[in-house]
Amino acid sequence: MIPSLLPTYSRAPLRFVRGHGSWLETEDGRRFVDLGAGIAVNILGHAAPELVSALTDQAGKLWHVSNLYDIPLQQKLADRLVELTFADTVFLTNSGTESCELAVKMARKYWHEKGTPERNVILTFEGAFHGRSSAGIAASGGEKMVGGFAPILEGFRKLGFGDLDALETEIRKADVAALLIEPVQGEAGIRPVPEEDLKRLRALCDETGVLLILDEVQSGVGRTGRLFAHELAGITPDIMMVAKGIGGGFPLGGVLATAEAASGMTLGTHGTTYGGNPLACSVALAVLDKVGEPAFLDAVAAKGEALTKRLEALVEAHPGVFTAVRGPGLMIGLVCTVPNTEVVAACYDTGVIVIPAGNNVVRLLPALNIGEDDLAEGLARIDAAAKRIEENAA
């Protein structure tokens, strides 16, 4: 018999009932250092006082009105995002997947309006993850994503990760509308695109007119020590997808774009019921009040560097468990020698939450405001987990 919850997830038997800062507590009273933050979502930790008050204050006033009306908080959030980024305009959604849908529509509509609707192919990269909708799985590719869901949405062409030679040729083809890439691949195991490659991608897009779409759903909103990861390479996209951290745990996403890239999206061409409702926007404004501060971002970068050094020592101490550390800021991948599922499970046993990813990696995506003591405790627990794995292997 099918379970009452559609069984698409293999769930760990952990029942969290309370969260505070970088700690999670289960029903049976166990406490965990949370270095996963709901997969890069709870960026100010659990029950952050400023988010609780933003949410509850707004909850007593107005939760939802339709986008048929002016929503001052939504306007304020859009203005803030425009002020903080390359973007001229913003559309708010509820998730990364929805942001992917709009980014793809926007790129295709752009070329349609230019009178070249045959320019509709989106170039993507091996290992990409852009969501689970029809466009999202087509853009992500891979049998695990698309298997059994044919017919798959057309107009996506995949290139090897880091294969700039192939890109040089592909991007010049007459049917290419846009290039869609995560500046740091998340699900594939924290694989950063080298800064030089990002610069080259930007130059190729400038040369060909192809729109550069960056998926910063995981890498964005302070995660890398910059507000958005592309700032590390000194480039800007034409279109950018955000979600995850922007709502600090409240579902919210968005598409940010230049006026030019967004020029096809005229009256009536897109919509949403929930996207950008007052509750979500009040929380996101409180998130940006914190994360938009240069001093906050500098602290994330410094924490990331210090954490990476300590993890390098951990890798050296446990060569039978880990082989490498990679990733910018607080978006860190630990490449494992033993199966990553074993590492995640051992970490559960020692009381620390880490997140599995592709290419046998475990991800550390802690709250950006995690304190030194919590970070040290988390590391000690990962160290203890590695020791257990070694003892069991011996």
Ligand SMILES: *Cc1c(COP(=O)(O)O)cnc(C)c1O
């Ligand atoms: C999580 C994620 C998505 C999908 O976001 P949802 O909110 O789960 O729909 C898309 N792209 C990237 C890079 C992600 O990490």
